[in-house]
Amino acid sequence: MKPVYVAGAAVHPFGKQPGLNAAELGYRAVRQLVEQTGITPDAVDVGYGGSSYGGSLLTQRVLQRVGVSGPPVYTVENACASGASAVHLGWQAVASGAADCVIAFGAENLSSFGGGTLPLTTNDIEIEQGMVMPAAYAMRAQRYLHDFGATADDLTAVSVKNRRNGAQNPRAHFQREISPQDVADSRAIADPLRLLHCCPNSDGAAAVLLCSEDFARQLDTPRVRVRGSVVRSGTFHTQFRDMTWPDITARTAKAAYEMAGLAPADLDLVELHDAFSIAELLHAEALGIAERGKAHQAVRNGEFDRDGRVAVSPSGGLISRGHPVGATGATQICEAYWQLTGQAGPLQVPGASVALTHVTGGGIFGVDNGACAMHILTAD
Amino acid sequence: MKPVYVAGAAVHPFGKQPGLNAAELGYRAVRQLVEQTGITPDAVDVGYGGSSYGGSLLTQRVLQRVGVSGPPVYTVENACASGASAVHLGWQAVASGAADCVIAFGAENLSSFGGGTLPLTTNDIEIEQGMVMPAAYAMRAQRYLHDFGATADDLTAVSVKNRRNGAQNPRAHFQREISPQDVADSRAIADPLRLLHCCPNSDGAAAVLLCSEDFARQLDTPRVRVRGSVVRSGTFHTQFRDMTWPDITARTAKAAYEMAGLAPADLDLVELHDAFSIAELLHAEALGIAERGKAHQAVRNGEFDRDGRVAVSPSGGLISRGHPVGATGATQICEAYWQLTGQAGPLQVPGASVALTHVTGGGIFGVDNGACAMHILTAD
Incomplete structure (x- = not known):
């Protein structure tokens, strides 16, 4: 190669x-x-x-x-x-x-x-009955909170962090910080997710x-050098339907780390597919940058901040940057490129030399076989 | 490789x-x-x-x-x-x-x-004004008849041949032969094309x-062995807008013949993109299986018949087999596979050992950059 x-x-x-x-x-x-x-x-x-x-x-x-x-x-x-x-x-x-x-x-x-999930598939009875993307992620959120002692405030902390990052990104859909109260005041979408827990269309x-x-x-x-580039299909749960472990991300990450000869601890930053705040927690754990059931603590402790242990979505993520479906995965690689070449301006992660980009497609239960694409890039 | x-x-x-x-x-x-x-x-x-x-x-x-x-x-x-x-x-x-x-x-x-061209593109003013696929091919047909002394009857001969071939294909949309009179009696679509000069949706x-x-x-x-496999983008006319020479087919064919180490004279059969009868004439010439301006004579002389010099669309082509856009190119390769493995039944081209499949995408003037995909297959 x-x-x-x-x-x-x-x-x-x-x-x-x-x-x-x-x-x-x-x-x-x-x-x-x-x-x-x-x-x-x-x-x-x-x-x-x-x-x-x-x-x-x-x-x-x-x-x-x-x-x-x-x-x-x-x-x-x-x-x-x-x-x-x-x-x-x-x-x-x-x-x-x-x-x-x-x-x-x-x-x-x-x-x-009009955004939303409906154009995503045709003739899918589960989607037609309401199992759209926010509903699927709300179920995962409920399970995560139940299993790991997290609260809706932990989900909010993800949104607040990513909006804070995106507030300095001139390419972001939302360039304004929000407070936990703003999230609590936003309208309910699918319990426990409120509007500001969701990325915009x-x-x-x-x-x-x-x-x-x-x-x-x-x-x-x-x-910058592309050290790993992997696409996989698969499910967003384990074989035994554990819905807080996105198997597709874990498998894709394993292949990408192997190809790159790198480990989660080597990463300076991750651009992650936070279509909903809960998604950051689930995928961070599957990527190995937080222990199982503890990603919410990492967010709370500032470990995913721009100057933290590993910056997660320093560009603002989907929650702040926005989510034009087909463009999202490509823009993550642009943001990583600017980070690794020292061109990220106010978004710059200090000393960034290894970046991972992570994006998933699908993940509604009715379409039980989605996509994950991952890239690991390093400064040349 | x-x-x-x-x-x-x-x-x-x-x-x-x-x-x-x-x-x-x-x-x-x-x-x-x-x-x-x-x-x-x-x-x-x-x-x-x-x-x-x-x-x-x-x-x-x-x-x-x-x-x-x-x-x-x-x-x-x-x-x-x-x-x-x-x-x-x-x-x-x-x-x-x-x-x-x-x-x-x-x-x-x-x-x-509902078929047709409209879903093909969005916000294309030429298409919205009526330059849909049948209109584009009608213009090419008018020019071909004018330049090369062909007649509407020559276009009809293509339809009659391909419907005769497809009448024996259990996978074809139309499994019934038609006469020249049937074509003449079918409704006008875009002069000189009548309904039976067009493939069905x-x-x-x-x-x-x-x-x-x-x-x-x-x-x-x-x-069967894949000897050549080539995809190209490009235009359906020459640099100087000669609309009877599909440049994209000629360029793709050149690359495919080179990759395969074969020439047009080596082909036993071609599955060709006859979305309209005129398309068979234009593309046959660009593929090099007929001289420029003489493909209509080749059809008339029976050279493209199943037992002719080179069988063109022995499965019935798009005109008979039908045209489910994304499925067409894949089905051509299936038909070629059965020919080269002696499994084509009543469609069998005697002694078939080299096949070419040709499909184009786009070709409306408003979308002046389409696709062509070509495969050359040989018996193993």
Whole structure:
């Protein structure tokens, strides 16, 4: 396997942008990437676009506007992991020697669909009966609180931390801090989750340049090394239906750590799929950055703060940054790139040299087989 | 690059099946494939599903029903080339040594969407103003007739041939021959195209098992070798807007012939993307199986008949077999597999040992950057 680098990253800011379709959002991110890196259209060997609702030939429609027409291009769907799946396939193309230069992006206009879970699947009786994403995560939250002696205030602490991080991120959907009282005052969604325990439905896009070592050396942009890149399918519970252990994250992490030759203790920061505050606790434990049943204590103790033991979602996470489904996984890799190249500005994690990005797709019980995509990146 | 084999193929018959969503259709094809080949769920290293309208996590929803949950899986979108793009990515995984056993499928329920081009893209002003797929191909047909002295009867000859072929295909949407008079009597769609010059909107699915040589040897099913597998993006006209030369097909073919070390004259059969009768003429010329401006003569002379110089769409093509967007490219490979393993029954092309499959996606002028996926297969 050849070494693979990220040598450029660009995000079109997240938020409600109903007038911009996925192709326009994707184009704005990719154009920035092309301008920033100075690559020519002819250099692009293959393109991957991640999106769930972007429509047919999204990747062609985005790339033709930066002059890329000719190479193989694909649109990849893996629900919320679509953008990171696009990056993974780009990594594969470079790692296998088939490509030297790949554009991978994620783009989504979610507000056109009214957000929510309903467009996610068709003819799924459990979803039609109300087992939508917030309901599924609420059940997991209830179980977590029951099993591990946590409280709704612990869930709130996740939201408060991530909104504090995102308040300094100019690309975030929400750029304002919130207090525990704000969370308590927000409307109930699915007990114990209140509105501010949930990520917003957003529109946005992010793009990444993946390349070989030789190609990266020709560019003026800084680069980071992709040490691990793994996609898996699977369930969000154990074989025996323990719903507080997202098996898919644990399995994907195991493979990613092995590939990278690194362990959870090596991580300086994690961009984590906190679609709901409870998700940060569950996935942090499955990633091995907190002990089982103790992630809520880690949050409370400040261990996941930007200057803590391991910064979790220093960019604000989905709760603050927003969640344009297909764009989320790609934007996490952009945020990690800026951290590892010292370009994260007010978001900078001191001395960041190892980052992990984690995104999951699916996870409703009716669709009992979702996606997880993970990347481990290091400063070069 | 390691040798790659197709060692199993299964099709869920095409037709109007509004009660079966894409996940159900895909499952029916994949289940057949698994039963036929006897593979166990654990053997599957990666899965790719091709679909344009199948919804989020389609590939997960299909594969979990045959017990495959765990490995990386992806849904791939490339309009009508989605299924063949899934097969191509599967080929890549085996060719690079990353996988020994891949399930690739295409599945689509098109009748749920009312068929047609409108769901294909969003916010495309040319499509909204009427430049839908039949209109685009009608313009190409007008130009072809004008430039090369062909007539509407020549277009009709394509439909009559492909319906004659498909009349013997139990998987085809239309299993009835038509006469030139039937075509003339069918309603006008976009001059010179009449209804029977157009493929029907269909629902269906097809699945393919791709594997390494060692894996193929463990199976009891016959195998064929994948000699060429190429995907490209690009335009359906030349740089100078000659609309009778589908540049994307010519470029993809050049790469596929090079990879295979074969030439157009080596082909015994071609499964071609005849979404409209004119498309067979244009693409046959770009594939090099007819001289420029003379494909209509080849059809008239019987050169593309099942027992002709090179059989073109002996299974009936899109015009007869139907066109469930994402399933079409995968079903072409199934039909080629049966031809090369002597299992094509009444469709059998005598002595078939080299087959090419060709599918394009997009090609409306407004979306000036489509997809083409091509495979060259040989008897082992």
